[in-house]
Amino acid sequence: MAKKKEAGQRGSHTVALSKTLFVRGCQCHKSLWLHKFKPELKDEESPETTARFAGGNMIGELARDLFPGGLLIPFEEDGERVPLEDQLRRTKEAMEGGAKVIYEAAFQHDGIFVKVDLLRKRVKGWELYEVKAGTSVKDVYILDSALQYFVLAGAGVPLGKAYVVHVNTEYVREGDVDLGSLLTCQNVTKEVKGLQAEVRSSTEKMRAALAQKKAPSIDIGPHCFDPYECDFQGHCWGHIPEDSVFDLRGKGVDQFALYYQGIVSQADIPLDLLKGKQKQQVQATLRQEDHVDRKAIRAFLNQLSYPLYFLDFETFMSAVPPFDGTSPYQQIPFQYSLHYQKRRGGKIHHVEFLAVPGEDPRKALLKSLLAAIPDGSCVLAYNSAFETRVLKDLAGRYKGHRARVNRIVANMQDLMVPFRTRACYKWEMKGGYSIKNVLPALVPDLSYSGLEIANGGAAMEAYHVMCAVKDKPEELAAVRGALLEYCKLDTLAMVRILDKLYQLAS
């Protein structure tokens, strides 16, 4: 039934557009068409995307307090969507009734429906504020504002300036959130006015694309990732084989240039086009060949000393800093896993910490970690830049522990180094050197598959779930169990990878 109606809409030139559709259409007409008519082909939403939407909603609601006392035109009421006509009518009534500030005001012009995050009445006209959880003004935000300006101007609203409101990463919270410091309002009026003709022509082209019976024939390209990761990649990229030009890692050839020439599989790339690590990757893949530089591996291993501590943090971040001394999007540690061996090949011990949901975890985590790692010990992390940054943030906050923390940082070694430098390269790593590439190639019997939480993004999301279910013991226990299992595997994987390196070096 619904599909028949959509087919009818496709034949009409009054196909409705919205901000969401417009932004999608600016990225790719095929994405626009699929979103409207074949949403079932979308990829599953990633934890990162879920977090991005949640952050956007939180900032959007918070930003209303920049101009308090406004009138909200809700999108939903009592769990039901408010009909668009009602939203339009209520907005009109609010403006005519003398409202000075309106949140989520609704407008329609030329078949385009928009909601304006913040609308403020000034002497020279209504000011538009588009609120984003991003940390700078991006082109796509300006386009979004330009569409709103186009619709409001077309609807006869006397307009003043247009602003993009974004998060200021320099802000450090102390006490209550200072909204004026957390958010930056950037005047984009000139840019928005300059885009009006482009908006008109873009919407006409989008309508033409939506009126087609089939999805526009658009090939994959850099637009699949810019400005957003398109959620139809599973559908559009299905023809790309394993070990393709897009699996090449590091600097070198232009992957899309090769693809557009019909060179898709790595086996089809003329080897003289490749250099350095990309050449090594392709040759290793084609010959299923490994590379082991024993001397370089030994040099790395010689830097380690025992007792040896294998450390991994899990962190979360938030657009609104949750605790004193934190900034927007700062990585805040809530969990660590620590395996250790007193001597090489000795018994493996394990210590772990997981935050109490809702509480600032930093002090308790640091105390636990310092008690677990004897002063002066060698600490091994995978991609140690991350652990180092987290530790330095903790040292900055808890100055009494600064010297101890700095000694941990000074004694830290990075297990990623032999793989990043390709002192050890197995063809199954497919050019990558993250632990997720290295573990299956070196230690195939240990795997993340089957785990409820299998990557850092999912762990971050699980932290927020843990806070949301903190008063539901059974659900809380399940999330905590999944987090502990995941983080423990990260450091156990390091223990096993190091064992393998010793074997390869001998």
Ligand code: SF4
């Ligand atoms: S995956 Fe790429 S080609 Fe396919 S709809 Fe998305 S942006 Fe367009």
